[in-house]
Amino acid sequence: MSVERSICPDIYHPAIARDGLLTRLRTPGGVLNTVQCQTIAELLATIGLEYIQVTNRANLQLRSLAQDLDRDLLTQLAACGLAGKNTAVDGIRNVMLSPTAGIDAGEIIDVRPLANAWLEYLDLHPELGELSNKFSVGFDGGGSVSIIDRPNDLTLLAISDSPLERLRQREFSLHLGIGERGTAPQSVGVNLTTDECLPMLAAIAQTYRRGIEIIGGDPRRKPRLRDVIHYYGLAEFGELVRREIGGYSHFIFKNQCVDRSSVRVNSDRHLGVQQQRQQGRYYLGVVLLLGRLTGAQIEGLGSIAARYGSGNIRLTHWQNVIIPDVRAIDLQTVWGLVSDLGLVQTATHPSSLLIACAGVTGCQYSATDTQADAIALSKYLSAQFTFDRPLNIHFSGCAKSCAQHNLADITLWGEVETSTGLGKYRLEIGGGRAEVELESSDLLPPERVPIAVSKAIATYYQHKLDPQSSFPGFANRQRADKQLASKPKH
Ligand code: SF4
Structure with a gap:
């Protein structure tokens, strides 16, 4: 089968990336049933990939493919709704819903x-x-989990x-x-x-x-x-x-x-245990590190949903997963089963809202290995802090900002340092809202990112007066205070 190469891939038209072929499975509304979860686990085993990745549009992405998916695999995916029936429009089945549509208590x-x-x-x-x-x-x-x-x-x-x-x-x-x-x-x-x-x-x-x-x-x-x-x-x-x-x-x-x-919007509302609009039912928001799901994890989540929920899981555009329709009596069991899969459910975990673009391994424009650097930061922060609120931290390998920096509390921008030719990061607080550099204007080598981000977070925790103060709001106030202090007194 001749396959047309695309810049923005769909399952029938993969794109060529640095690390091989890249393809996306559109999951309209982010909903996956148990059969789809099993099919994806089998797909990963067949093509020899360790994980599939939830994207920031709540779709699924396969990277580093050595070759196109063959006709049998595509037929199998289409049969369970993971590929569009109409191959011409598979790519625009880009439908985003709140991941809590139909269960959101405030909807x-x-x-x-x-x-x-x-x-x-x-x-x-x-x-x-x-x-x-x-x-x-x-x-x-119009509910509490807005898009x-x-x-x-x-x-x-x-x-x-x-x-x-x-x-x-x-x-x-x-x-x-x-x-x-x-x-x-x-x-x-x-x-x-x-x-x-x-x-x-x-x-x-x-x-x-x-x-x-x-x-x-x-x-x-x-x-x-x-x-x-x-x-x-x-x-x-x-x-x-x-x-x-x-x-x-x-x-x-x-x-x-x-x-x-x-x-x-409040991007952490979907995490942890949340009450649904349906009496006596709850949903659990589960954190994925950079949206990654192994075959065992996605199959396991599907099985948990079948046994203790309504047979569906929902992917979120924060690259996490929700298990809806769990009864109060089963919450503890489900919590344990999710932990057994190596996944956490706390909104304040450093991975909960951590986003990174493809980075140097997958994208020709990237100056830095955003995925590896984001994982290193997550590990470092988990050892250093207990957060009382989730922080949106985004890594973008270049100025195109596929990681959607404008939504972030902290953004790390990759750029090549002219004098050395090395890929480094520029730290920005507030995603273009505050534009305050709490450290310095120097570019950071990747290994210094964890310390620089920790310093910014520590400053926030030490000096925020209002417990509700957001990170960008706090940074803006710091800047205003500094400007005030530097004004000549009359
Ligand atoms: S932000 Fe830049 S480096 Fe990252 S995936 Fe997009 S184009 Fe590539």
Whole structure:
């Protein structure tokens, strides 16, 4: 079978990376059933890989493949729903839901039916295979575990659940990725009833597709939705969408000028034991180190879910896993079984929100071995600190920031030092929010990263006055205090 190489791979179109072939299994909504868990464990054994990795879009990724997956393996994956039925649109089954959709105690709307309707629409519309594989759609039910800060191209955010007002009020707010790369999508002033969501999504996708045809360019680097919107301008793009939908005349796309720094969600709410909206049921958020799952672990989690949950696990875009629908009486047992798999469940473990891009072993642009350096940091921090809150620490091997630094408390940017030609790190606090360097502006050799990060964390713990003070908020205050102290006194 001839396989077309892609920059953003899907299961049918792997990409070439430094360490071999790279392929991704789309797991819409991050849900995996027991059969899928077993199939993945068998796949890993067949192809001789130690682990599969959960991505920051809650998909699964295989690296270092020596060759393409053969037809039998692809058929097996498709048969259990791990590959799209329609090979043309497998890459855009990029559907992100809150990992607690349908079980979140604070949720406004269970978005799973809407997400399924969108996936069915994709299966019936192979022409949408012309969209970039990076086209990403998010559904946020408005619960306590939100995805609104994730840099999706498009997110529908539930905004009302009042049964009395439902007939009069819109239920979803439309957010589009029109800001800088890597930032959260912004409201464009359009609210939708549930029934209007699918026509709107379809109209945006079709308008995007026509825009790609007009803009053209390298077919391997298709324009993102953002590029097409910028090409037309938001108002004109909205007008084209409106025409595509027909009937609904009230949609006018407007830039809402949102303060980007305000988009921040509690990313640790999904970890540990959490009560569900269903009486007497709990979910357990399990920490994975850099999203890695061995065959034994994924099979084990699937078995635990089958025995003590509802037969599903959920991958999260923080590269962790949730086991839903556990009864109170079984929590202790499940906790023990998860520990037996070598996994932890505490939100405050240094690995809980640790993210690293592919790094030098997998990406030609990387200056540093981000994955190995992140693992070294995690080990060092576990020995040094007991955290009272999780910290988002991101490693990016270059300025492209696949590790989504804007969401981080601490970012380590890889860069090649001009004078030595060596790959080192620049330490940044606050993911572009605070831009304070607590240590120094020098580049850090990888072996000094654990000490430098520890110093920054120790400073935070020693000096934060408010227990609720976030890391970036604290760093900003430090900077303001320093600036105040350096002002001449009159
Ligand atoms: S951030 Fe840079 S080095 Fe890391 S995976 Fe992305 S492009 Fe490669």
